[in-house]
Amino acid sequence: MTECMKTECPVCGPSSRTFVGECHALPVVRCDVCHLMFVGECSTVDETEEFFRTEHVDAPETTQLHYVSYRRDSLQREAAIVRRLVPDGGRLLDVGTASGYFLKEFQGIEGWDVEGVEPSAVSTDFARDHFGLNVRQGYLTEQNHGAETFDVVTSLDAFNCHRTPNDDLAEIFRILKPGALFAVEIPGQSYRLLTGSGLFCRLFFGVPLRLNAGVNFYFYTTSALVAMACRVGFEAIESHPEAMPSHGSLPARLIKGAYFHATSLLYRMTSGRIHYAPKEFLIFRKPISAVTGSTTVDASRLQDRRVA
Numbered sequence: 101m102t103e104c105m106k107t108e109c110p111v112c113g114p115s116s117r118t119f120v121g122e123c124h125a126l127p128v129v130r131c132d133v134c135h136l137m138f139v140g141e142c143s144t145v146d147e148t149e150e151f152f153r154t155e156h157v158d159a160p161e162t163t164q165l166h167y168v169s170y171r172r173d174s175l176q177r178e179a180a181i182v183r184r185l186v187p188d189g190g191r192l193l194d195v196g197t198a199s200g201y202f203l204k205e206f207q208g209i210e211g212w213d214v215e216g217v218e219p220s221a222v223s224t225d226f227a228r229d230h231f232g233l234n235v236r237q238g239y240l241t242e243q244n245h246g247a248e249t250f251d252v253v254t255s256l257d258a259f260n261c262h263r264t265p266n267d268d269l270a271e272i273f274r275i276l277k278p279g280a281l282f283a284v285e286i287p288g289q290s291y292r293l294l295t296g297s298g299l300f301c302r303l304f305f306g307v308p309l310r311l312n313a314g315v316n317f318y319f320y321t322t323s324a325l326v327a328m329a330c331r332v333g334f335e336a337i338e339s340h341p342e343a344m345p346s347h348g349s350l351p352a353r354l355i356k357g358a359y360f361h362a363t364s365l366l367y368r369m370t371s372g373r374i375h376y377a378p379k380e381f382l383i384f385r386k387p388i389s390a391v392t393g394s395t396t397v398d399a400s401r402l403q404d405r406r407v408a
């Protein structure tokens with residue numbers, strides 16, 4: 101029988117909350133202090149982790165479709181940004197490797213030594229079999245990596261699935277070398293609310309809320325994630341708009357492409373302050389001289405320096 105546990109705002113802790121709506125029979129709430137939306141009550145962490153190990157991806161065809169075909173363009177752009185920021189290469193860990201297509205973008209390039217950790221047994225096998233990658237099946241905190249091991253840690257459209265995001269951020273910070281980077285892609289909250297709630301959602305999908313709760317647990321804003329990352333010691337250095345998965349009919353893909361280009365332009369013109377892009381790629385750095393415990397947050401430090 102599934103147990104239920106009450107969750108807390110990862111930014112504010114046990115703050116008061118307002119019920120937003122139900123999605124997949126789970127209550128989505130908004131923190132009254134920082135306004136972060138999250139699943140307010142759900143199964144235990146162990147049950148969620150078992151779900152991602154065994155059920156979430158059921159066949160290699162699913163991995164191919166969702167994590168290669170639909171994601172190819174985004175993963176290529178993000179890999180190019182990481183290679184630009186770390187031109188000499190280094191040791192890179194991708195947390196939530198999925199198909200491994202992102203790591204494949206580093207194969208054969210001098211200086212790069214890449215590996216992944218992925219909960220899904222099906223996706224782990226896919227990444228090993230299709231791309232010959234070094235991927236461990238499981239969760240980051242099970243891997244016992246040494247302190248200051250990696251030059252880059254990435255998390256691409258996966259961090260919103262993490263049940264213990266503050267613990268995982270602290271672990272990522274610990275295993276990065278001083279001066280190393282954490283690059284994370286998250287869905288854009290304004291875009292998610294535009295397409296996953298309100299009249300649009302009721303008209304097109306017949307439900308009040310469409311946020312894939314139970315797979316996603318936290319619906320981060322830029323400022324919330326920057327606050328959490330800075331609290332463990334990171335500094336935010338730049339950000340980029342990103343696209344939604346590319347699928348559907350040709351007209352649907354053309355509309356999505358036009359939307360992405362329009363919102364990217366707005367994002368770039370306002371340095372991310374007006375953010376309706378489907379996704380966002382944020383880059384954090386572990387300072388050379390780490391000072392942890394800082395709560396000073398200034399999302400405006402993020403500068404969009406998108407690769408042309």
Ligand SMILES: [Zn+2]
Pocket residue numbers: 109110111112113115131132133134135136
């Ligand atoms: Zn909060």
